[in-house]
Amino acid sequence: MNDGPIWFKSSYSDTEGAACVEVALPWRKSSYSQGEGDQCVEVSALPQAxxxxxxxxxxxxxxAIAPSTWSAFVAHMLGG
Structure with a gap:
């Protein structure tokens, strides 16, 4: 298992691997997760999802959900 960031190659990169740009997608663990790692939810934010x-x-x-759906969910959970 890989606990580090997930890397994505740019869609503009050629098939030979030259002139590549990669972007890291970090996962963040919920602040409500237990210290032992049980019952954990992780979230990763992209512009489109x-x-x-x-x-x-x-x-x-x-x-994967739309950012507006996530915002509405978080607002609801916070009582807003």
Missing amino acids: IRIRDSKRKDGPYL
Whole structure:
């Protein structure tokens, strides 16, 4: 498993690997997660989507939602 950032190659890179730009996508663990790593949710923000995953399954599936949906969810959870 890779706990470091996830790197994505630019769509402008050629197939030989020359003139490449890569961007890191960090995952952040919820501040409500337990210290032992149980019951953790991680979030990664992109301009077009917010990605959410179970931190125990780093190579597993994730949920991608629109940033506006994430903002509405967070506002609702904060009582707003």
